[in-house]
Amino acid sequence: MKLKKNILLLTIFSLIAIACGGAGASPVIAVQKGTTNYDKAVELVGEENVVAYDTFDFAVQAVISGDAVAALLDETAGLGYMGANSEDVKLVGEDLTSELLGFAFPDGSPLVDVINQGLAAMTESGKLTEINSAYFNPDFTLDYDGIAEDVGDASEANGTGPCSEATISTGSNGLPDLGGCNMIIAVENAYIPFNYIDLADGKAKGWDYDVFNELFNKITQHLLIREDKSKFRLFYDKEINENEELIFQAQVYNENYELDNKEDVSLFLTNSNKKEFKFLFDRLDDKYFLDIGSLESDKYSVYAKVDKRNYEKYGQLTVRPIQIEALSTVADHQFLYNLSNMTGGKSYSPLEFSSLTNYINTNQNKSSLTTIEDKLKQLIDFEWILLILLILISSEWFVRKYNGLT
Numbered sequence: 338m339k340l341k342k343n344i345l346l347l348t349i350f351s352l353i354a355i356a357c358g359g360a361g362a363s364p365v366i367a368v369q370k371g372t373t374n375y376d377k378a379v380e381l382v383g384e385e386n387v388v389a390y391d392t393f394d395f396a397v398q399a400v401i402s403g404d405a406v407a408a409l410l411d412e413t414a415g416l417g418y419m420g421a422n423s424e425d426v427k428l429v430g431e432d433l434t435s436e437l438l439g440f441a442f443p444d445g446s447p448l449v450d451v452i453n454q455g456l457a458a459m460t461e462s463g464k465l466t467e468i469n470s471a472y473f474n475p476d477f478t479l480d481y482d483g484i485a486e487d488v489g490d491a492s493e494a495n496g497t498g499p500c501s502e503a504t505i506s507t508g509s510n511g512l513p514d515l516g517g518c519n520m521i522i523a524v525e526n527a528y529i530p531f532n533y534i535d536l537a538d539g540k541a542k543g544w545d546y547d548v549f550n551e552l553f554n555k556i557t558q559h560l561l562i563r564e565d566k567s568k569f570r571l572f573y574d575k576e577i578n579e580n581e582e583l584i585f586q587a588q589v590y591n592e593n594y595e596l597d598n599k600e601d602v603s604l605f606l607t608n609s610n611k612k613e614f615k616f617l618f619d620r621l622d623d624k625y626f627l628d629i630g631s632l633e634s635d636k637y638s639v640y641a642k643v644d645k646r647n648y649e650k651y652g653q654l655t656v657r658p659i660q661i662e663a664l665s666t667v668a669d670h671q672f673l674y675n676l677s678n679m680t681g682g683k684s685y686s687p688l689e690f691s692s693l694t695n696y697i698n699t700n701q702n703k704s705s706l707t708t709i710e711d712k713l714k715q716l717i718d719f720e721w722i723l724l725i726l727l728i729l730i731s732s733e734w735f736v737r738k739y740n741g742l743t
């Protein structure tokens with residue numbers, strides 16, 4: 338990103354007063370210490386005519402109080418002052434220079450590649466342009482009177498501690514594995530519109546915060562997909578009852594693994610008789626949703642595809658028949674009570690068992706119960722019958738032998 342340098346001056350009345358301040362008076366330019374603005378001011382008017390302050394806010398106040406002719410600062414910061422102090426200061430002159438902003442890492446840091454991947458994803462999705470538009474425009478009116486002086490402390494961060502280059506390893510997907518450590522980002526919290534604490538709600542805000550929040554969302558997406566790199570995902574219950582609603586959900590990802598629902602997603606169900614049912618998913622936020630309702634009990638083959646892309650998913654679905662007896666396994670006491678009354682009987686709860694026995698004993702219409710028990714025994718269990726059979730068989734054999742019969 339490029340930053341432009343502008344000169345922030347007082348109103349015309351103040352300029353005239355300064356111009357009349359004395360012959361040969363040297364112009365004093367106010368800047369912030371340790372910035373490229375300081376270097377540019379020295380180049381323009383010489384070091385002896387430059388006064389450096391700790392913050393941009395002090396530099397601007399020097400102009401307003403008459404201690405400096407102008408303040409040299411970034412255009413975006415100047416727009417912030419203009420929005421809230423349009424009657425006191427204004428931006429004048431052409432852009433003096435433009436510079437690129439970047440994130441500083443130690444030489445050879447493994448985080449550079451993953452940060453670049455996240456920035457590329459933000460650029461492609463248009464999110465970076467959206468964030469830029471929110472802060473770098475004349476409608477951004479927050480000034481330094483609207484931010485808190487307490488800038489916080491990095492030691493308040495939670496987790497296992499800050500990441501060090503020595504503890505960062507490379508994961509199986511080629512991306513850095515932080516091992517649960519904190520990636521701490523250092524900001525000033527006093528540089529509008531990049532980083533500041535808003536007095537209105539006490540929250541840290543600014544371009545830096547929005548960019549890094551979105552950036553780490555993109556990085557997280559990359560880390561989460563290292564096991565599943567599918568760009569088309571289909572979710573549904575593989576087994577349901579025929580009285581239950583069948584709901585399908587789907588997700589489609591672009592090349593940067595961002596959710597993308599621009600294309601239509603179709604679903605085809607085929608039952609055991611080869612009859613095909615076609616459905617079209619509805620779009621829900623950045624995902625897909627489809628409520629089919631209930632289906633007849635059967636086994637179905639599932640096929641889903643993303644139109645205009647070579648993304649497909651196959652699966653199976655079983656719709657079980659309803660088991661009416663299993664719909665409710667809890668006794669319906671009211672139904673039993675009504676049934677007993679309809680048939681001239683009575684209903685008793687388990688706690689009224691003694692009343693039940695009294696009713697049976699005193700009921701004049703009771704009928705006797707006869708129990709018949711049949712017992713079956715093997716023939717071998719009757720010894721005397723076996724003895725008679727042996728005698729008869731032996732007698733027959735003796736008579737045949739005695740008479741010479743065979």
